[in-house]
Every structure is written in structure tokens, then in C-alpha cells.
Amino acid sequence: MKLLTRYVWSELVPSCAEGLVLLTVIFLLKQMFYISTRLLDTGAQLETVANLFINMIPPACLLTLPMSVLLGTLLSYGRFAEENEITAMEAGGITLARIYFPAILFGLLVTVFMLFWSHIIVPRSLRLSNQTVMKILEKTATGGITPGQFTKLGELTLFCDRMSKDRRQLYGVTIFEKKKDFGVAATVFAPTADFQFRPEQGELVLDLQDVYFHRPRSSRDGTNLDDQTVQAERMYWTTDVGDLVRRIARLTLKEKALKTGEIREKIQEEHARLEERLARQKELEEILKEKGHTPQAERNLSIVRNEIERERKLIAQLSIERALRISLPFAAVLMAMVAAPLGVLMRRGRRGVAFGVTILIVLVYYVLMSLGKALAAEGWVTPWIGLWMPNFVALLLAVAVYRKTVYP
Numbered sequence: 001m002k003l004l005t006r007y008v009w010s011e012l013v014p015s016c017a018e019g020l021v022l023l024t025v026i027f028l029l030k031q032m033f034y035i036s037t038r039l040l041d042t043g044a045q046l047e048t049v050a051n052l053f054i055n056m057i058p059p060a061c062l063l064t065l066p067m068s069v070l071l072g073t074l075l076s077y078g079r080f081a082e083e084n085e086i087t088a089m090e091a092g093g094i095t096l097a098r099i100y101f102p103a104i105l106f107g108l109l110v111t112v113f114m115l116f117w118s119h120i121i122v123p124r125s126l127r128l129s130n131q132t133v134m135k136i137l138e139k140t141a142t143g144g145i146t147p148g149q150f151t152k153l154g155e156l157t158l159f160c161d162r163m164s165k166d167r168r169q170l171y172g173v174t175i176f177e178k179k180k181d182f183g184v185a186a187t188v189f190a191p192t193a194d195f196q197f198r199p200e201q202g203e204l205v206l207d208l209q210d211v212y213f214h215r216p217r218s219s220r221d222g223t224n225l226d227d228q229t230v231q232a233e234r235m236y237w238t239t240d241v242g243d244l245v246r247r248i249a250r251l252t253l254k255e256k257a258l259k260t261g262e263i264r265e266k267i268q269e270e271h272a273r274l275e276e277r278l279a280r281q282k283e284l285e286e287i288l289k290e291k292g293h294t295p296q297a298e299r300n301l302s303i304v305r306n307e308i309e310r311e312r313k314l315i316a317q318l319s320i321e322r323a324l325r326i327s328l329p330f331a332a333v334l335m336a337m338v339a340a341p342l343g344v345l346m347r348r349g350r351r352g353v354a355f356g357v358t359i360l361i362v363l364v365y366y367v368l369m370s371l372g373k374a375l376a377a378e379g380w381v382t383p384w385i386g387l388w389m390p391n392f393v394a395l396l397l398a399v400a401v402y403r404k405t406v407y408p
Contacts (some may be wrong), residue, residue, distance in 0.1 A: 004094065008076065008102035016072030016106075019358075023064040023071070028056060052132045058125040059256070062118055062328060067362050069110055070335035073103045074354040077343030086344055096405055100340040107336025114329030119260045126257035145170075156237070160193075168195050173208065175237065186215040188237065211235040256321060263322050267315060274311040280304050316377050323376075323383040330391055331365065337398035341405040365390045 032053055080086050089099055145151045147162045161172030175188040190208040213235065215228040258266065284301045291297070338361065346353065372386030381389075 004089075004098065005102040005105065008099075009106060011076040011079070012072055012103060012106055014072075015075045016068045019068035019071035019075075020061070020064055023067050024057065024060050027060050027064055028053070031056070048132065052129060055125045055129040055132060058117065058122050062114065062122055065110060065114055065117075066328070066331035066335045066365075067358060069107050069332045070339045070361060071354055071358040073107075073336050073339035074343045074346070074357060077103065077340050078346050078354060081344045081347040096341070096344075096402075100337075100402070103336045103340040104333065107333035110332040110336075111329045114332055115326070118325040118329055123257055123259050130257055169193070170195075173206075175206070175208075186213065188213050188235070190235075206237040208235045208237060209233065258318075258321075260322065260325060263318050267318050267322070270311055270315045270318070274308065274315065277304055277308045277311060281308060312379070313377070316379065316383070319383040320373055320376050320387065323387040324373075327384075327387040327391055328369075331394065334391055334394040334398060335361075338394055338401060341398075341401040344405050345401060365394060368393055 077086075080089075086096075086099060090096070145158065145160065145163065147160055149159070151158045157176040157178065158170075159174045159176075160170040163170055170193040171191065173188075173190045173193045175190075177186040177188075188208065189212040190210060192209045194207040194209075196205040196207055211230075211232045211234065213228075213230040213232065281301065281304045284297060284304060288297050288301065342357070343354075346357070368390035369387065372381070372389040374386075375381045376383040376386035380386075
């Protein structure tokens, strides 16, 4: 038995490792190209960008590890069947269940490793990514601004005479706000302006001092009215800095960076808040019944209902993340259970065939996983049922292909 396990693993492990590298690179390639090009163009250091990509690898591996187990097992057992090694093993008195056992044992070890990976390594990696992202975005959000040139920031066009060395303060600032079908909607002049960056909102806030504000006014028929002119000691102007910030920030969602214990505590806290909101809603509804409908009471009730909806969505997101950290690792052992008998049935150890079958099975698995997430987020099913649904389907498929090999 040990000899058989070592022999199968000698073929299985290199195939899985090769598949893991290939699939992870494919998974990250588009994001790496887009983000690196945009960040390097705005002046981010190559070392910092490389550090961000290194921290992006562990979350990607959490998705590609089950895929690599599936691909490696299909390749290995397909080659065994193609070269009649399965027939030779059976002739030697080894049952198919014993032949499949090394692959299932390997998948089980990968599952145990992924449980550790998803609970410890991935949250830590995402926390480091958050720190790196904030540093990069804070530096690159103003990277496109060049003194002496006009720079477009969302609906604003900005001009400055010079900048401080840390690029956090502008001098001799002129800002033009443009609207469609209107031209210049407002012009702002300020001797100095400071940057306040809000990466999660993708916003750049300009803190302008000693401001002179001018807004031309006209009626709908084009008749000019008196222009609006304002002088102020301080003015804050907010603009969207583009989709790069949002695209990078989406890579490190807050709930994914939390430890499993922190997620559990956060769910308990949100449940307590939800109970308070529900009690407040009931109280307001009773007041409305007793005193009749008033604008203030209806407004307060609407606010409370919106807060209840937000609390429920947050609890659902946290519960989905907690369930995913347990359900996804078990995909590795299930993929091994599917791939071993399927490889024997295919009797092909060719990479193209195995890769095509892998893509098909993984596509179905992740479609079911996305469907389970959506159903859990809407409250149709519990997160545990929604996230384990693709695993149940994979288990049924494993039983079906196993029976096909045992009872052809």
C-alpha cells in the first residue's frame, strides 16, 4: 500500500504543482497587468508594486489549489489508464478503491493545509495588502498632477504653479469644474491646497485656503444673470480619482482580512445591534398607531428600516465569509474523488484534454458557489447551505463516476 501511494504521488505531486503555478498565473495575469501598468505610470515604486502582488498570491491560491488537484489527478490517472497501468494493478489484485486511495489521501492533506491557509495565511496576507494598497494609493492618487500643466481629475481640471516634495500640498491653484452642455460651471482660485485622500471611497479631497470662488449663472433661455462670487477662508472640494482606486481596493475587502475569531465576534456584535434596531422599529410602529402618521415619525421609521437592512446585509457578508473558509478547502478532496475515476474513464493523460475537463468542472463549481453566495446574501438559504451546495454536487458526481468505473 505504501509503495502504491509513493508511486502515485511521484506522478501526482509534480502535476499538481505545475497546475498550481499555471492556474495562479492565469488567475492573476489580467489584474497584474492592469494594476502594474497604471501604478507604474503614476510613479509608484517597482518594489512596492511587487510587494502588493506577492500579497495577492495567497488569496488566489485558495481558489486555484482545488483546481490544481483536479488537473493533476486527471493527468496522473489518465496516464495510468492510457498506458494500461490500471489494468496491471487490477491484475495484481489491487482493487480500484485502493488505486484511488492515494489521490483521495493527497486531496485530504491539501484540504487540511487549505483550512490552515484560509484561516491564518490569507487574512494576514490581506491585512498586509491593505497596508500596501493604502500607501500606494495615497502616493499615486496625485501622481498624475504636474506643476505648470492642466490635469483632469473627474469633472475637475486642475492647474498649479508648484507642489511640495511629498506631493501633499499645492501652490497657486486654479480649478475649473465642467458640466456637460454647460462648459465651465465654476472656477476656484486658491494660493494653497492640501490633499486628503480617502482610498475606500476612491475620493480625493482638496482642502483649499483663502479661496476665491466664481460661478457663472444663466437662465434656461441663455440670458445671463448675475454671477456668483464667494470669498472664503477655507473650502473642501471632493472629486473621484477614477476606477484604479476602486479596482485595487476591491482586492482586499474588509471582511476577508478579518481573522476567523474576529468574524465571529463581529457577527455577534452586529446581531446585538440588529436586535436594538428591531426593538426601535417596533417602538416607532406602535407610536405611529397611537398618534397617527406624522412626517417626523415616518422619517425616523424609514431611517431605522434602512439601518436594519444594512445590518442584515453585513451579517450575511460576514457569515458567507466564515462559511467559505471551511467549505472551499473541502473542494480539494472532493476534486480528487471526482478526478481519479474520471481520469480512468477518459483513458487520456494528455494535457489539453485534462485542462479542458478541468475548466468545465471548475466553471460549474464556481457558478454554483456564486449562486449559493447570492442566495445566502438575499436570505433565501443559510450561508452554510449556500456555500456547501457545490460540494454536495461534487460529491454526487464523485459517487457517479466511481460507480461507472466499478460497474461499467
